[in-house]
Amino acid sequence: NAGVTQTPKFRILKIGQSMTLQCTQDMNHNYMYWYRQDPGMGLKLIYYSVGAGITDKGEVPNGYNVSRSTTEDFPLRLELAAPSQTSVYFCASSSLDSGANVLTFGAGSRLTVL
């Protein structure tokens, strides 16, 4: 049981490039989330999903896109990367069975845009 797995762990992008952060969970959790955390700050929700085929915007969705074609995977797409997207990105999941607000987080993906 690996929990929540994120790839890559580190990435450097040039301004205007695009990339996808991968997130997969093997706990059969319905709910999945993408957060970003800027240095010295709390987490901010980018997008979330309550099940396959359903996604919705969080607090800071601009510049990102997501999809949820399976229960396990919730990739985050960055189009036209900007320096303001330099951050650490965390994927998380939760299950109504274990408590909807008990989130399991991945180890994070550190992205730098130059």
Added chain:
Amino acid sequence: DAKTTQPTSMDCAEGRAANLPCNHSTISGNEYVYWYRQIHSQGPQYIIHGLKNNETNEMASLIITEDRKSSTLILPHATLRDTAVYYCIVRVPNAGNNRKLIWGLGTSLAVNP
């Protein structure tokens, strides 16, 4: 959602109990108190949650005052590995509302040898 107030930082000696306070004076009757921690550069880790009764698990104890306006997370025998930022969050346990989960700056706990 109820707001929470936590001290910015705290120190604790290794082996002693660490008591981390959280004020949530505007908490409503159906809101739970959740605690997470984030060890440097890692993803946050769930610790414990409760509604009104005190709770204990293998990681910590949660003491909630009778009026529910504040709570204390207790790490009974702090170790150096407990050095982390601790977040207190108040929420109605509804996954659809997780989009509104507000993560503040938490309390930075330093456990000293």
